[in-house]
Amino acid sequence: MSEEEFYAELERRRLVALWRVVRGLMPSQPQSRFVPHLWRWKDLQALATSAAELVVVDRAAERRVLGLENPGVPGSCAATPTLWAAVQILLPGEVAPAHRHSQGAVRFILQGEGAYTTVEGEKHVMRRGDLILTPPWLWHDHGNVGQEPTIWFDGLDIPLVGLLDASFFEQFHEEAQPAGDAPNHRWSYPWTETAPTLMRLGEGDASPFDDLALQYVNASGGPVLPTLACWVQRLRPGVRTRAHRHVSSAVYVVFEGSGFSVLGGERFSWGPGDMFAVPPWTWHEHANSSSEREAILFSIQDAPVLRALGLYREEAYEADGGRQPVAREFTGRLAPGVIAPVVDVPERFNAAAFFADRHLAEGRGGRTVFRYRGRAVTYAQLAERVNRFGNALRDLGVEVENRVLLILPDCPEFAEVFWGAIKIGAVPVPVNPWLRGADYAFLLEDSRAKAAVATAEAAAQIAPVRDQCRSLRHIIVVGDRFPNALGYEDLLARASASLEPADTSRDDVALWGYTSGSTGKPKAAVHLQQDLLQAADLVGRQIFGITHDDLIFSASKLFFVYGLGNSLYFPARVGAASVLVPERIEAERAFEV
Known part of the structure; x- marks a missing residue:
């Protein structure tokens, strides 16, 4: 029996091969399709x-x-x-x-x-x-x-x-x-009795995650119903709680006051009567925006079910003083054909400033962004070298919308070049670092790249065809020196570490990604500045479920658009880290990593 016949027979017999579906049935952590x-x-x-x-x-x-x-x-x-x-x-x-x-x-x-x-x-x-x-x-x-x-x-x-x-379900034999x-x-629990008890709570009763909270209980001291718990909590003026998450879900009702909650990195501003859902295993924290008035939230939660089944689990958000990075403000608009909330991207938006610089401004500069050959690179170190390379490109005459061919394996320098080009409004064009000279000649001429950043090996392939590349002005080599090429580290050493991002819009071009050319010559697919944030939120966060404490390894390389998201801007969206491996990935090497 062939493999194809075997699986066909399983289907006929209404059998399922667990090894084909186990990852979806038993994920490493909850991956709810429900969204805040x-x-x-x-x-x-x-x-x-x-x-x-x-x-x-x-x-x-x-x-x-x-x-x-x-x-x-x-x-x-x-x-x-x-x-x-x-x-x-x-x-x-x-x-x-x-x-x-x-x-x-x-x-x-x-x-x-x-x-x-x-x-x-x-x-x-x-x-x-x-x-x-x-x-x-x-x-x-x-x-x-x-x-x-x-x-x-x-x-x-x-x-x-x-x-x-x-x-x-059954109807009563009379109307009432x-x-x-x-x-x-x-x-029943009259508010005239609940409110005084809630107001008597003081500093010593405060929870770091909920401030002052009361659970409604039954006569035995348990939850009000076997499947539902009810809580009322009081957020004192100016209080912002720490983030945590648990496998139970909740729906909140704002009874009094105004403020906001950060749910999975998204800020939800609320006022009296508003209601919001917190799906399972979603980071959440709450804040009272007023410096004078209290805010009161009522909530229902399914924790009793999880506890009864022995499935309840919770954890605190340990990074950055318990505060999540906030990516955007909830608007409630939905994109046609998209089941998740549309990602609101500001009109003026520079992807490099968002993905590289934001972590410094929000206090995460010391977090690791890459693990590479036994060393850790922090977000602060990356941001400085991004600035230096962006300034180096400007010093070489690279301007807004000029293309920069990026011919590097997976390494920190790839990210420095990629974000450095985008930060000045130039357009990085990542391509395979293991091609031949004729391939590079086509890509350089088709993209009209003004500069190419390459390994010495790739530069050796370009050298014989350089005269065919009419727009190419500079070859910058990472690593070993190469004749008639600029040294990458030399350029960075001379460049300033301070760089303001170009005033790009969300609809300006961020990068070109070439197709593989399986049906002809490779074709450039244009990606806008906002596309990176859209993909990071709708795929990286909502489908892959990447969070700040994840470490990502992708067998797909950075020069592929899929690998580019996996290892670069999906993790950077939430302050996570990725493992970069420069060589080609075979199965044995992947297991080693």
């Missing part, structure tokens, strides 16, 4: 009001609810892998019919007076800030005897119960249950 996202209260409130005009609450509709759907997983009807989050509105005089279901639910009241929830015959009045529970398989209905609409936040474990195929008072608040 924020929903604005002004939009939620306006659309809930519109829904109240269009939809009648009856047995056909059951509830007038708008669910928060995570843009990372369209069609999921979920905010995180296990959590349903939503807003519900009930108008004066309306009754949401009684029913029960397998899913547990919590209700956090945001607006209005006069509504109530009846749970197993006990009526709980709904006031702003109150938390009301409807545990699994208990009868419950909602009514509004007040004079204004009531809006609340719904949190349920719908995705989890659905994943387990454990959902049951017979109801009496609930003097013991068995299923």
Whole structure:
């Protein structure tokens, strides 16, 4: 039986070869398709009001609810892998019919007076800030005897119960249950009792990750529901917490105040009523922007499930005083055909300044950017040599949009040349360092490169064809000296270590990447300044899941655009490090690395 026949037979027998799928089934760490996202209260409130005009609450509709759907997983009807989050509105005089279901639910009241929830015959009045529970398989209905609409936040474990195929649902035989008072608040936590307890917390109660936080507990001291935990936290004026992450997910509601949260390196500014999702294993930290007012956040979390299964894990962000590097501000816009949030790139943008210089400004200059032949190169060392090479190019007459052919193996000098050219607005053109003279002649002539940075071996290939390259003015050799060529280290020694980036726009050209030429002569593919950040966020961060504490090794070389992302700008996006190996990579060498 051939290999092809073997796998075809497995498919016919409905069998799966684990060795072909194990990496996807058991990744080294959580790799959620769900992404951090924020929903604005002004939009939620306006659309809930519109829904109240269009939809009648009856047995056909059951509830007038708008669910928060995570843009990372369209069609999921979920905010995180296990959590349903939503807003519900009930108008004066309306009754949401009684029913029960397998899913547990919590209700956090945001607006209005006069509504109530009846749970197993006990009526709980709904006031702003109150938390009301409807545990699994208990009868419950909602009514509004007040004079204004009531809006609340719904949190349920719908995705989890659905994943387990454990959902049951039943309607009550009447529209509403017979109801009496609930003097013991068995299923409710009035804000009039929660707020004083929260305000009594002081400095000695503060968490470095949440500041002053209270967990709602049941009569036994455990989470409010077996699958859901509820928290309320108070961020004191000016406080910014440290970042951490855990395998549980959460949805937050801003009850009071304004501030921002950094979720996976993205800054989400929020105000009263806004809601945001934190997927599993996502770095997150919170800050109160006000120097005078408190900020209060309510949240639902699925930690009880993870703890019960023995899967709970968390860790603190140790670098940079516990503060993540912030790459961009969340806007909420989505790109057509893209499931992840579009990356907002400023109009004026220089990729070298972002990927190389930013780490110094944000205090990460001492972090390792490359491991190369037994030594570590820091972001600060890289930035200085990038500046020196950019100045050296300018001194040689290389101008904005001039091409610079980059003929080097994987080494720190490759990055110095690449970012140095981009920083002055020139265009690096990475190519294979193991080609022949005729190939280099074509590439130099086609790109009209004004300078070439090469190894001595590549320079030896170029020398016999140099006269054919009409635009070429300078050959710069890294390593051994070569006749009629400039020495790389000599140029850097004479150049200034200070360099302001060119005033490039996000739509200016950053680099050319040549195709392999398998169907003819190689063709140059143009990449813009913003393309590097787009790819780093949408591929490096969201698909590969690269974080600041990763060490990256790529068998694909830097002169390939794929390898360029893997080893250079994907890690640089988050302050990670990569291992550079100059020689060709065979299987044995890859295992050694």
